[in-house]
Amino acid sequence: MKAFGFLSFGHYAPFRGSQTQSAKDMILQTIDLAVGADELGVNGAYVRVHHFAPQQASPIPLLTAMAARTQRIEVGTGVIDMRYENPLYLAEEAAALDIIAANRIALGISRGSPEPAVRGYEAFGYTGSADPRGADMAREKFALFLRAIDGEGVADGDPHQFPHGTRLPVEPRSPGLRERIWWGSGTRDTAEWAGKLGLNLMSSTLLTEDAGVPFHELQRQQIDRYRAAYVAAGHAGAPRVSVSRSIFPIVSSRDAMYFGSRPDGDQVGVIDGFRSTFGKTYAGEPDELIEELLKDSAVAAADTVMLTIPNQLGVEYNLHVLEAFAEHVAPALGWKPNTDGPVEGYPARA
Template sequence: MKAFGFLSFGHYGPFHGSQTRTASDMILQTVDLAVGADELGVNGAYVRVHHFAPQQASPIPLLTAMAAKTRRIEVGTGVIDMRYENPLQLAEEAAALDILSANRIALGISRGSPEPAVRGYEAFGYTGSADPRGADLAREKFERFLAAIGGEGVADGDPRQFPHGTKLPVEPQSPGLRERIWWGSGTRDTAEWTGKQGLNLMSSTLLTEDAGVPFHVLQHEQIERYRAAYQAAGHTRAPRVSVSRSVFPITTSRDAMYFGSRPEGDQVGIIDGFRSTFGKTYAAEPDELIEQLRKDSAVMAADTVMLTIPNQLGVEYNLHLLESFAQHVAPALGWKPNTEGPVEGEPL
């Protein structure tokens, strides 16, 4: 494991014990979490994206604020639901964010998870999908997004200003942005597709398939098939792979109160119509956690681990969790504090 970061689901609501009772609480605290994590040497700060729910929705303003107030940490998403996006507008915003952050972004994009609204993307004006889940719409728009960030012409130039047949690209452009785009893959087949495209792979605590093997074994196979497809397609850049995990070092009585009685083992269930495998929660004292994670073949195969955090417990407690992992667990897995990043005088 070369890097780790936190993944915030961005929940908020006026519930007992919640430190994020409003959208304002959640958004401002996410920025504070990124700042604190940056000071700890944590590598990444990532946010989930959901629509029609009390969670983070449009991520670019939040990521921009996170990047502006930090120096080294990578900021990104896990994941942007492409069904809801205008691909050209997202390309413009992503390029601007990449420039402002000095290339510190990791934009995870995919078809997205099930949403509370039925075909909610149609309320955003995106119609015409033949797939009840909108996968065809997401792929088509993602291809247009990739073309746009790659500088391809996507609009006809006015013949009064440009030679006949001129195609105009979106602006601004940020060279190398494509190398910082990830596809959120939920199956082994989509992992292979991701490798063929030359994108980075983002895999979560859920796979929308069940092969009758432990979650980490299935996810490790997903990673291996991705890397094989990436190499076979002739891509030469070193690809990146991230996995998400719920990991809670128990170092205080408060930790034990919150997470000491979590059930062990993977779970299998139905999500979005698919029989799916959910990864287990790791909650133990640091020495035991180290041994458990060393046996997690997908964690050891990935270069980046995203720790899903209980964001409603507030900034102070979540920074405690990150610091505990950084001090007592991560070094034994090969991690070193993040000391690289823009120096004074470079872009934000």
């Protein structure tokens, strides 16, 4: 494991005991958490994206603020729901963010997860999908997004200003941005597709398939098929792979109160019409966690682990979770504190 970071779902609600009562609380606390994580030497700060729910929904302004307030940490998403996006505008935003962050970004993009609204992307003005889940629309938009960030001409130039047949690219553009784009994959087949495109792979604590094997083994199959497809397609270099895990070192009585009685084991259920496999929560004494995580074949295969955090418990407690993992668990998995910048090939701010 070269890197680890936190993944915030960005929940907020005026519930008793919640430290995140409003959208303002959530947004400002996420920035503060990124700053604190950067000071700890944590490698990444990532946010989930959900629409029509009391959660983080528009990530680019938040990531921009996080990048501007930090020096080394990578900022990103897990994942942007492409069904809700204008691909050309997203390309412009992504380039601007990449420039501000000095290339310290990891934009996870995908079809997205089930939303509270039925075909909510249609309320955003995006219609015409033949797929009840909008997957066809997400793929088409993503293809245009990739063309745009690669600098391809995507609009006809005014013949009064440009030679006939001129095609104009979007601006601004950030060189190498495609190397910092990830596909959030929920199956082995979509992981292969991402490998063929030469993208990085982002895999969650949920896979929308069930092969009758433990979650980490199914996810390892996904990673192996992704890497094989990447090589077979002729792409050079070593693509990055991240996995998400719920990991809570129990080093205090408060940790034990929150997570000491968590159920153990994977879960299988139905989500979005698919029989799906959910990864388990790791909670225990540091030595116990190290032993369990060393047996996790997907963690072993990934270079980055995203820790899903209970953001409504507040900045101070979540920094405690990150610090406990960094001090007591991560070094045994091969991690060293981030003092220079994101993972190899991702420069720090000047």
